[in-house]
Amino acid sequence: MRFIQVGVGGFGGMWVSALKNNRQAKVVGMVDLNPQAMQQVCDNNDYDPSICFPTLKQALQNVEADAVVVVTPPAYHRAPVVEALGAGLHVISEKPMAESMADCKAMFSAARKAKRHYVVSQNYRYADEMYTMADLIKKGRIGEIGQVKIDFYKGVGFDGFRAEMPYPLLVDMSIHHFDLIRFITGLDAVSVRGQAWNPTWSHFKGDCSSSICFTMANDARVLYNGSWCAKGDYCDWNGNWQIEGSKGTIRYEKGVITLDQVPEGYRTRKSTVIPPRKLRRTGQDYVLANFMKSIRKGERPLTDVYDNIYSVAMVFGAVKAVKGERRVSIIDPALQKLIGDFSG
Numbered sequence: 001m002r003f004i005q006v007g008v009g010g011f012g013g014m015w016v017s018a019l020k021n022n023r024q025a026k027v028v029g030m031v032d033l034n035p036q037a038m039q040q041v042c043d044n045n046d047y048d049p050s051i052c053f054p055t056l057k058q059a060l061q062n063v064e065a066d067a068v069v070v071v072t073p074p075a076y077h078r079a080p081v082v083e084a085l086g087a088g089l090h091v092i093s094e095k096p097m098a099e100s101m102a103d104c105k106a107m108f109s110a111a112r113k114a115k116r117h118y119v120v121s122q123n124y125r126y127a128d129e130m131y132t133m134a135d136l137i138k139k140g141r142i143g144e145i146g147q148v149k150i151d152f153y154k155g156v157g158f159d160g161f162r163a164e165m166p167y168p169l170l171v172d173m174s175i176h177h178f179d180l181i182r183f184i185t186g187l188d189a190v191s192v193r194g195q196a197w198n199p200t201w202s203h204f205k206g207d208c209s210s211s212i213c214f215t216m217a218n219d220a221r222v223l224y225n226g227s228w229c230a231k232g233d234y235c236d237w238n239g240n241w242q243i244e245g246s247k248g249t250i251r252y253e254k255g256v257i258t259l260d261q262v263p264e265g266y267r268t269r270k271s272t273v274i275p276p277r278k279l280r281r282t283g284q285d286y287v288l289a290n291f292m293k294s295i296r297k298g299e300r301p302l303t304d305v306y307d308n309i310y311s312v313a314m315v316f317g318a319v320k321a322v323k324g325e326r327r328v329s330i331i332d333p334a335l336q337k338l339i340g341d342f343s344g
């Protein structure tokens with residue numbers, strides 16, 4: 001299958017490797033605003049500089065391709081995705097689908113109109129540990145899910161587009177965790193409440209800390225707390241998880257999955273560390289292989305736009321919630337008067 005990759009700098013390097021490592025994929029075009037980024041990829045991978053173009057339009061005019069991979073910053077996903085779909089090509093883009101819900105809706109409609117596959121790469125799903133947790137829940141090991149807590153505290157020194165976004169954690173990072181919530185629990189979210197803030201020491205312009213509560217389709221609640229300016233080494237990129245069901249709890253912390261069996265009452269009867277099941281492929285390699293297989297077999301790929309719209313809607317639902325947060329004063333005027341009268 002012949003690919004054009006749009007955006008080859010930064011995380012684009014992961015996709016350069018994924019495409020190079022898959023024997024059924026061939027890179028026939030590269031597009032980036034930065035010619036040096038393309039030159040570097042050519043030098044390191046023996047690609048001919050004649051496959052480099054400043055715009056997707058020029059690439060489409062000059063090379064024959066079957067699919068496009070888009071790895072630009074989120075605000076620049078919509079244009080190349082819609083253009084590629086319009087040209088009759090299948091598309092993979094990096095997460096999040098876009099930086100606004102309006103862009104996501106336009107991309108959804110473009111995919112439906114073009115009748116081409118558009119996959120959003122949610123590579124966090126395709127990791128041994130996350131797959132194993134989803135499997136345990138699917139097999140009913142903890143019964144019906146009632147409450148979930150995820151704590152993601154990681155200090156990252158990102159500059160570039162993330163430092164400028166209004167909600168860098170929610171939009172660029174939490175999409176992974178929100179998509180994992182759906183993947184692991186098998187439940188979709190129906191409503192959301194939340195708060196976002198920016199600690200004094202944060203180098204981000206936008207709010208990089210959040211506390212979000214989702215109500216899921218079965219009325220379970222998922223409490224998600226996260227920060228991108230955390231001090232110290234609290235968790236890995238998946239965050240720490242506590243998933244409670246009617247028969248027990250699954251916990252995840254820094255690569256270790258623990259299953260606490262609590263068939264009745266509240267005391268753990270047995271606690272077991274569960275070894276993660278080894279996947280043959282992970283991350284972008286998994287996404288790419290699944291995408292190509294789906295096209296070959298005429299099947300629906302995983303995390304296509306029709307699935308991913310439910311994850312990205314959690315992101316923009318959370319953004320709406322934190323903007324409209326209703327605050328209740330702890331000390332209301334009547335209580336203030338009482339305290340004041342008493343202490344005075």
Ligand SMILES: NC(=O)c1ccc[n+]([C@@H]2O[C@H](COP(=O)([O-])OP(=O)(O)OC[C@H]3O[C@@H](n4cnc5c(N)ncnc54)[C@H](O)[C@@H]3O)[C@@H](O)[C@H]2O)c1
Nearest residue numbers: 007009010011012032033034037071072073074076094095
């Ligand atoms: N899945 C993951 O684990 C993961 C990790 C990091 C980044 N990402 C995602 O990858 C995407 C890119 O992030 P990044 O960190 O590589 O960003 P970046 O800013 O480091 O690099 C983006 C590249 O795209 C190029 N570019 C920018 N606008 C362009 C345009 N309009 N046309 C062509 N090229 C353009 C830039 O020159 C640069 O080479 C984002 O959607 C981000 O969320 C995913």
